[in-house]
Amino acid sequence: MQAEDIKQLIQAALPDAEVTVTGDGDHFDATVVSASFRELSMVKQHQSVYAALGDRFRNEIHALSLHTYTPEQWARRVQ
Incomplete structure (x- = not known):
C-alpha cells in the first residue's frame, strides 16, 4: 500500500476532506482536515478515518x- 492509495481511500469516504499522507510503505503519517469532524470527538474522528480504510488498516497498513x-482548528494551527 502506498501513501497515495491511503489518501484516495480517505477522500472517497470523506469527500470534503483535505488529506495529506506520507510514508514509506509500512509506516504512514496522515493529516485529515474535514468539516464533518465539527461535532465529533477526536476518537470518533479517528474512527471515521479507520472506517474509510476498512480491512486494509488491519492487513496492509502496519x-x-x-x-x-x-477547518477552524487547522486554520488556528497554521497561523
Missing part, C-alpha cells in the same frame, strides 16, 4: 499516525 482537524 502503522498510521493520524492527525484530524476541523
